[in-house]
Amino acid sequence: MAARYGLQMDMRTAVALVRFGLGRRASEPLPADPDAWLAGQLDGPDAALSRLATGSAGGLAALRADRREKRADGQPQRVRELFRTEAAAAGAWLIETPAPFRERLVWFWANHFTISLRRTPLHALAFAYVNEAIRPHVTGRFADMLLAVARHPAMLLYLDNAVSIGPHSPAGRLTGRGLNENFARECLELHTIGRDAGYSQADVTEFAALLTGWSIDRAEGRFAFFPRRHEPGTRVILGRRYAAGEDGGIAALRWLGTHPATYRRIAAQLARHFIADSPPPDAVARIAAVLHDTGGDLGAASRALLRLPAAWQTMRKLRTPFDYAVAALRALDLPAETRPFLPGVTRRLGQPWLTAPLPDGWVDTAAAWGDGELLLRRADWSIAVAARAGTRDPIATAEAALGPLLGAGTAQALRRAASRREALALLLASPEFFGR
Amino acid sequence: MRLTRRAALLGLGCAMARGHASLALAAAPTERRFVVVLLRGGLDGLAVVVPQGDRDLARWRAPLVPEGLLDLGGFYGLHPALAGLHHLYAAGEALAVQAVAGPDRSRSHFAAQDSLELGAGGHVIADGWLNRAAAELHAPALALGAGVPLLLRGPARVDSFLPEGAHHPPPDYYTAVLALHRDDGAAGAAMARALRERGFTEAALAGTELPHDRDAFPTLAEAAGKLLAAPDGPRIAALELGGWDTHVRQVPRLATALATLDRGLMALREALDPVWRRTAVLVVTEFGRTVRANGAAGSDHGTASIAFVLGGSIDGGRVAGTWPGLAPARLFENRDLQPTSDVRALAKGLLAAHLGLGPTALARVFPDSTSAPPMQRLLRT
Structure with a gap:
C-alpha cells in the first residue's frame, strides 16, 4: 500500500489510527487511504503467527518441569522465563505491528474469552492461548473461535473443565469425582447467548455433563477427549437433544456460537468497544445482522463496523489503561532496549495485562476507568516514562501521534513546558491522549 | 557487585535500576567525586544571589526581591531559603558564580537544556558532556532519577537509579x-x-501555590551521596530538580523550591562527608530570567543566571564571575542579565582542577569551546 510521509494527517486518517488502531507509532507511515488501510488488515492470516512462535505444548512442559523440580524457594523458573519472553514479544508486536486494527480485534476477542493470570499456572499458557485460540479466528467464524477456546488447555484450566468428570462415567465411578460446571455456565452466560436468553440451572448442568471428558493430554501437551470421563446418555440443553460423545459437545457449541442472541451480544460488545459506551442501537443491529447473514463471519462484522458513520465520530471513548499504555509507547516509539515491560506498565495503570478479576473480562467503559486516582496514575507514569524519551521533540511527537486531534490548548501547553520531559509527559496526560 | 545489590546493602529501597554490567571496578580510576545538579526550568539567579548593592535592582524587580536576605559580604545577599548553603558559604565550601550562561541564546527550555547538557551549541555533537568526561576518566557514572538525562547519555555506560520515595515530578x-x-x-x-x-491543597490545585513533595529530592540526593561515598561506588553522578519556571507568583514558589533544593544539597553533603574533601558539586540551570518583573508577579525566560560549586576543597566563600551590572545599557537585549561567564568554562575549570583532565581531553569533552577557557581558581591551593 502506498504510504505518505511528511504529509498533513487528515481527520479520517487520524481517527483510523487512533480510534480503530493502537494509536500512531511515531515512525509509522501515514496510510494513503485510511478506509482501505483498515479493511486491508483483515485480509490473509495474522502476520503475528509467523513471528510469535509459542505453543501450549511447550508451556505445559515448562509447567511440568517446574513442578517436578520445585525447589525449596518455590521459584517456578521455566514458566517465569517463558512468560517474560512471550510477554516481551507480544508487547513488541503491539508496537511494531503493521496491522494495529487487527491487533485491537485480537485483544478484544481475547478479553471476550478472557483467561486470567490470577490462576498462576496460566502464565505458561496465556500467550499460547491468544495465538492458538484467538488469532487464527479473528477474521474467521465466531463458532470456530468458540470451539478453539473451549478446547484450549488455557481455558480448560482456567474454567476447570479439565477436571470435570461425569459422575456415571467409568472414571467418575472409580474416583467418586463429578461435574465441574464452571466453564459450561460461563460459556452460556458470558461467551455466547447470555443470561437474557433464559436458560435454567438444568441447562447448565446438562451442558457441563455433555462437556465432560474435554481435558488435556498432559503427555502430548494438548486437548484430548477422554471417553472414560464422559458422562453417558443423551443431554437436553434449551430443548435440544445431544447424543453423548465428543461430537455432541461440538454440536452444542456450534449451536450456541451461531445463535442470534450470541450475535446480538457480541455485536453490542464490538460497538461498545469501538464506537461509544452506549452505542447507537442501529449500529449494534447492523453488526448483528451481518453476523447473522454471514454465519458469524467476524471479518465481515469488522468490515461492517468500519462502514458505520457513527464509528467515525471522534473522541467518544476513554482508552482503557491497556490501550492507553500501548498508544503511549507507540507515540514515544522508544528503541526496543529502553521500552518498559508492558505487564508492569499495565499493572501500574490498574489493568494488569491478561489478569481480569473475573471471567467476564475487563469492562471498557469510562465508568470503569474514569476514576480520578486511576487517571492520575496515567499522569504519574507519563512523567516517569517520558524520562526515557531523551531528546525527542515534544511538538513533533504530538503532531505525529494525534494530527488534527491535537487541541490548541494542549499544543500551547507543550510549547510552554519547562523541559522536553515535562512536555512529553503532558502530551501523554492530555485529554486527547486519554481518549480515542 | 551489581548496582541493585549495592543499593540494597546501603539500605536503599530500589524502584528501578537499569543495565547489567558491574558498576564497580577492581581499582577505581579516581578518588574524586563529581556531582552535577541540573535545575530544569530556568532559575532566576537574580532572586537567589541578589545584587542588593546594585542601585538599579529596585527599579526593575522590587516585587521579586525576597525579604530577609542572608549576607554574602555586602554587595550580594543570599535567598533566605538557602540557609544550609549559606552555612557552607560561610565555611568557605560554597562558591557562587555570577552571570553564567551556556552558548544558547534562544530562551527556549528545550534548546537551552540541550545546549547545557551537550556542552555545545547547534548540532555539533549528540552526547552529553558528562558522559564524555566519564569516558575520559574511565569513571563509573550514575544517573539518579527515572532515566538517564541527556547530560549523561553517550557511549560510556551509565546506570540509572531511582530510590523509593524519590520519584519527584516537576512540582507544577x-x-x-x-x-x-x-x-x-x-x-x-x-x-x-x-x-x-x-x-494537594486548594491553592496548589488552583496553581496559586506550588505543591511540593518536600522529601523526594532530599531522598534522591541522600541516595546519591551514599552511593558516591562508597569506595567501590560511582565517581560521577547527575540529578535534577524542576520547579524553576516561575512565570507567576515567583516569590512564594521560589521560596518553596529553594527550600527543597537546600535540604537536598545538605543531605548530599552529609552523605558525602567521608569524601567531602575530594568532592565537587556543580549546580546549574539552563538560563536565567528577565531582569524586569513581568505582569504576573513572576519573570520570563532570560539569559544569564547563577551557578554554584560546593565541596570540601572548593575555594568558596565568595561570588566569582564578573558582575555585568543592571544599568539599562548593560542589559542583554534590553531585558536579561548580560552573560559574563560561559558555563562550559566553569565545567572545564572543574574537570581540569578537580578531576585532572588535560587540555586535549577537555577539548574532546567540550569541542568548539576555545572561546571558553577553563575557569581558574576554583579549588583552594
Missing part, C-alpha cells in the same frame, strides 16, 4: 495536567478530587 506538573483537562469536566474533576486525597 500536576497543576499543568489539571489545566489541560479544565474543559473536560469529568476527568479533570475526578483527578482534582484524587489530588486532594493525595494531600
Whole structure:
C-alpha cells in the first residue's frame, strides 16, 4: 500500500489510527487511504503467527518441569522465563505491528474469552492461548473461535473443565469425582447467548455433563477427549437433544456460537468497544445482522463496523489503561532496549495485562476507568516514562501521534513546558491522549 | 557487585535500576567525586544571589526581591531559603558564580537544556558532556532519577537509579495536567478530587501555590551521596530538580523550591562527608530570567543566571564571575542579565582542577569551546 510521509494527517486518517488502531507509532507511515488501510488488515492470516512462535505444548512442559523440580524457594523458573519472553514479544508486536486494527480485534476477542493470570499456572499458557485460540479466528467464524477456546488447555484450566468428570462415567465411578460446571455456565452466560436468553440451572448442568471428558493430554501437551470421563446418555440443553460423545459437545457449541442472541451480544460488545459506551442501537443491529447473514463471519462484522458513520465520530471513548499504555509507547516509539515491560506498565495503570478479576473480562467503559486516582496514575507514569524519551521533540511527537486531534490548548501547553520531559509527559496526560 | 545489590546493602529501597554490567571496578580510576545538579526550568539567579548593592535592582524587580536576605559580604545577599548553603558559604565550601550562561541564546527550555547538557551549541555533537568526561576518566557514572538525562547519555555506560520515595515530578506538573483537562469536566474533576486525597491543597490545585513533595529530592540526593561515598561506588553522578519556571507568583514558589533544593544539597553533603574533601558539586540551570518583573508577579525566560560549586576543597566563600551590572545599557537585549561567564568554562575549570583532565581531553569533552577557557581558581591551593 502506498504510504505518505511528511504529509498533513487528515481527520479520517487520524481517527483510523487512533480510534480503530493502537494509536500512531511515531515512525509509522501515514496510510494513503485510511478506509482501505483498515479493511486491508483483515485480509490473509495474522502476520503475528509467523513471528510469535509459542505453543501450549511447550508451556505445559515448562509447567511440568517446574513442578517436578520445585525447589525449596518455590521459584517456578521455566514458566517465569517463558512468560517474560512471550510477554516481551507480544508487547513488541503491539508496537511494531503493521496491522494495529487487527491487533485491537485480537485483544478484544481475547478479553471476550478472557483467561486470567490470577490462576498462576496460566502464565505458561496465556500467550499460547491468544495465538492458538484467538488469532487464527479473528477474521474467521465466531463458532470456530468458540470451539478453539473451549478446547484450549488455557481455558480448560482456567474454567476447570479439565477436571470435570461425569459422575456415571467409568472414571467418575472409580474416583467418586463429578461435574465441574464452571466453564459450561460461563460459556452460556458470558461467551455466547447470555443470561437474557433464559436458560435454567438444568441447562447448565446438562451442558457441563455433555462437556465432560474435554481435558488435556498432559503427555502430548494438548486437548484430548477422554471417553472414560464422559458422562453417558443423551443431554437436553434449551430443548435440544445431544447424543453423548465428543461430537455432541461440538454440536452444542456450534449451536450456541451461531445463535442470534450470541450475535446480538457480541455485536453490542464490538460497538461498545469501538464506537461509544452506549452505542447507537442501529449500529449494534447492523453488526448483528451481518453476523447473522454471514454465519458469524467476524471479518465481515469488522468490515461492517468500519462502514458505520457513527464509528467515525471522534473522541467518544476513554482508552482503557491497556490501550492507553500501548498508544503511549507507540507515540514515544522508544528503541526496543529502553521500552518498559508492558505487564508492569499495565499493572501500574490498574489493568494488569491478561489478569481480569473475573471471567467476564475487563469492562471498557469510562465508568470503569474514569476514576480520578486511576487517571492520575496515567499522569504519574507519563512523567516517569517520558524520562526515557531523551531528546525527542515534544511538538513533533504530538503532531505525529494525534494530527488534527491535537487541541490548541494542549499544543500551547507543550510549547510552554519547562523541559522536553515535562512536555512529553503532558502530551501523554492530555485529554486527547486519554481518549480515542 | 551489581548496582541493585549495592543499593540494597546501603539500605536503599530500589524502584528501578537499569543495565547489567558491574558498576564497580577492581581499582577505581579516581578518588574524586563529581556531582552535577541540573535545575530544569530556568532559575532566576537574580532572586537567589541578589545584587542588593546594585542601585538599579529596585527599579526593575522590587516585587521579586525576597525579604530577609542572608549576607554574602555586602554587595550580594543570599535567598533566605538557602540557609544550609549559606552555612557552607560561610565555611568557605560554597562558591557562587555570577552571570553564567551556556552558548544558547534562544530562551527556549528545550534548546537551552540541550545546549547545557551537550556542552555545545547547534548540532555539533549528540552526547552529553558528562558522559564524555566519564569516558575520559574511565569513571563509573550514575544517573539518579527515572532515566538517564541527556547530560549523561553517550557511549560510556551509565546506570540509572531511582530510590523509593524519590520519584519527584516537576512540582507544577500536576497543576499543568489539571489545566489541560479544565474543559473536560469529568476527568479533570475526578483527578482534582484524587489530588486532594493525595494531600494537594486548594491553592496548589488552583496553581496559586506550588505543591511540593518536600522529601523526594532530599531522598534522591541522600541516595546519591551514599552511593558516591562508597569506595567501590560511582565517581560521577547527575540529578535534577524542576520547579524553576516561575512565570507567576515567583516569590512564594521560589521560596518553596529553594527550600527543597537546600535540604537536598545538605543531605548530599552529609552523605558525602567521608569524601567531602575530594568532592565537587556543580549546580546549574539552563538560563536565567528577565531582569524586569513581568505582569504576573513572576519573570520570563532570560539569559544569564547563577551557578554554584560546593565541596570540601572548593575555594568558596565568595561570588566569582564578573558582575555585568543592571544599568539599562548593560542589559542583554534590553531585558536579561548580560552573560559574563560561559558555563562550559566553569565545567572545564572543574574537570581540569578537580578531576585532572588535560587540555586535549577537555577539548574532546567540550569541542568548539576555545572561546571558553577553563575557569581558574576554583579549588583552594
